[in-house]
Amino acid sequence: MILGDYHTHTVFSHGKDEIIDNVVAAKNAGLKQVAISDHGLGHIAFGVRRKEIAEMRRQIDNAQEQHPEIKVMLGIEANLRSFDGSIDMRPEEDGYFDVILAGYHKFIWAKNVKEAFTYVIGSMWRNKFGYSKKYLQKYTDAYVKAIKSGRIDVITHLNYGVKTDVKQVAQAAKDYGVILELNGKRISMTDEEVMEVVNVGPKLIVNSDAHSADRVGDFSVPMGLVERLGIDKKLIVNWDDVPKFKNRKK
Ligand SMILES: [Zn+2]
Ligand SMILES: [Zn+2]
Numbered sequence: 087m088i089l090g091d092y093h094t095h096t097v098f099s100h101g102k103d104e105i106i107d108n109v110v111a112a113k114n115a116g117l118k119q120v121a122i123s124d125h126g127l128g129h130i131a132f133g134v135r136r137k138e139i140a141e142m143r144r145q146i147d148n149a150q151e152q153h154p155e156i157k158v159m160l161g162i163e164a165n166l167r168s169f170d171g172s173i174d175m176r177p178e179e180d181g182y183f184d185v186i187l188a189g190y191h192k193f194i195w196a197k198n199v200k201e202a203f204t205y206v207i208g209s210m211w212r213n214k215f216g217y218s219k220k221y222l223q224k225y226t227d228a229y230v231k232a233i234k235s236g237r238i239d240v241i242t243h244l245n246y247g248v249k250t251d252v253k254q255v256a257q258a259a260k261d262y263g264v265i266l267e268l269n270g271k272r273i274s275m276t277d278e279e280v281m282e283v284v285n286v287g288p289k290l291i292v293n294s295d296a297h298s299a300d301r302v303g304d305f306s307v308p309m310g311l312v313e314r315l316g317i318d319k320k321l322i323v324n325w326d327d328v329p330k331f332k333n334r335k336k
Contacts, residue, residue, distance in 0.1 A: 089117060090117055092161060094295075126163055127162075146159070160183055171228045171234070173237065190247045209248040212249070229255045259289070268290055268291070268312070269308065271307065291329060293305075
């Protein structure tokens with residue numbers, strides 16, 4: 087079974103419930119580990135504020151003390167915010183987090199004004215009217231550069247909001263030991279794309295992406311996909327096991 091949920095939101099971004107509620111829900115779901123991973127600092131409406139990080143850590147420590155039978159981690163779902171593959175926090179801030187996830191989201195502060203148009207608004211335009219080869223490669227390169235940066239543990243919901251050549255992303259993930267997520271809310275790849283990823287063979291992780299405590303530990307969407315496509319569970323780092331994330335100093 088899946089032993090940990092590493093992508094759950096709380097009131098620190100736009101989740102419904104408190105950190106402690108997610109922890110209790112994870113414990114009740116029989117999980118051994120849970121991470122609180124709210125939206126990154128560059129999310130326009132509901133990203134974590136820098137000044138809130140210390141308070142989140144305090145609540146995590148508290149929850150950990152109350153519930154020693156489950157390991158509680160502080161994560162972040164950082165935003166990929168540029169064609170250069172950068173994320174919306176400074177490298178010296180990485181050490182605040184036990185796990186760093188990163189994904190593409192629409193409502194973010196792009197790296198600069200130009201990229202607000204070419205990268206963010208451009209993706210919405212292209213989702214409607216199609217991707218040129220050049221831009222498909224530019225978005226693919228953004229993911230590959232982010233993976234090669236060595237800062238990220240998990241790429242969330244690949245191809246949500248923006249298209250990439252998933253084979254290239256999967257190859258980079260495999261080469262650099264970054265884990266690709268099968269998201270609990272939606273799979274944004276076609277079955278063919280999922281199988282392209284699987285055939286390359288990077289590590290995968292199954293997460294709920296819960297925005298309320300009652301969805302923590304709900305893996306029905308990604309596990310339904312795993313069963314339907316016959317994906318080898320040995321690729322899934324949190325199946326009957328717990329993953330190893332990068333070592334960051336606190
Ligand atoms: Zn997300
Ligand atoms: Zn999320």
